Amino acid sequence: MAKVVVFDHPLIKHKLTFIRDKNTGSKEFRELVTEVSMLMGYEVTRDFPLEEIEIETPVTTMKSQVISGKKVGLIPILRAGLGMVDGMLNLLPAARVGHVGLYRDPETLKPVEYYCKLPQDIEERELIVLDPMLATGGSATAAIDFLKEKGATSIKLVCLIAAPEGVDAVKDAHPDVDIYVAALDEKLNDHAYIVPGLGDAGDRLFGTK
Ligand code: PRP
Ligand code: URA
Numbered sequence: 001m002a003k004v005v006v007f008d009h010p011l012i013k014h015k016l017t018f019i020r021d022k023n024t025g026s027k028e029f030r031e032l033v034t035e036v037s038m039l040m041g042y043e044v045t046r047d048f049p050l051e052e053i054e055i056e057t058p059v060t061t062m063k064s065q066v067i068s069g070k071k072v073g074l075i076p077i078l079r080a081g082l083g084m085v086d087g088m089l090n091l092l093p094a095a096r097v098g099h100v101g102l103y104r105d106p107e108t109l110k111p112v113e114y115y116c117k118l119p120q121d122i123e124e125r126e127l128i129v130l131d132p133m134l135a136t137g138g139s140a141t142a143a144i145d146f147l148k149e150k151g152a153t154s155i156k157l158v159c160l161i162a163a164p165e166g167v168d169a170v171k172d173a174h175p176d177v178d179i180y181v182a183a184l185d186e187k188l189n190d191h192a193y194i195v196p197g198l199g200d201a202g203d204r205l206f207g208t209k
Helices: 010-020 026-044 080-091 138-149 164-173 201-206
Strands: 004-006 050-056 061-067 071-078 099-104 111-117 125-130 154-162 178-184
Touching (some): 010 026, 026 154
Parallel strands (some): 071 125
Antiparallel strands (some): 050 061
């Protein structure tokens, strides 16, 4: 069974407060989302394997550790997932970035796919799916279904804010996928928005409302 990690770091809690605040404008919102994504990346990569290499310090030679093993693919779910890419790339500059375009139909609340461009070797990569909001879980579940159909073997999901309904939906559909959330909120409202949440992540990132 995969794990669900809810962050309790003071820096993440502090920054999330201002991300949630409706008076935070798009510029600051984007900066904060980047910062929180980077902080989350620290924990998301905790199980990355290490190997020893030999190096020379100015004083002597030594064996020291570097990350080995799988290559990484970052998969933002468009649009709002884009806001988390830079923070993760700051930590993982060699990662490839694949894009999955999904929007949630406002009537049916079901995800509709409209774009996909992935690295060719996704089956060899440790994929990190990025989306600030995990509400009903429909979008994340569909994106992960899709990545598995394309051959993905190792997937983690990283979200800023989740509703319990979304976490349960992804856990049920994809018990092999670890889920990392900066905050687990109370519930969904009648429009399937997360309460208290932060509103519409895409609109707040890109200033479209
Ligand atoms: C938002 C969000 C998730 C989805 C979450 O995207 O970024 O992708 O809703 O809802 P769900 O868990 O119920 O599927 P939205 O559909 O608003 O598209 P956008 O990113 O283009 O704004
Ligand atoms: N999508 C968002 O952007 N916000 C929510 O609260 C739910 C879905």
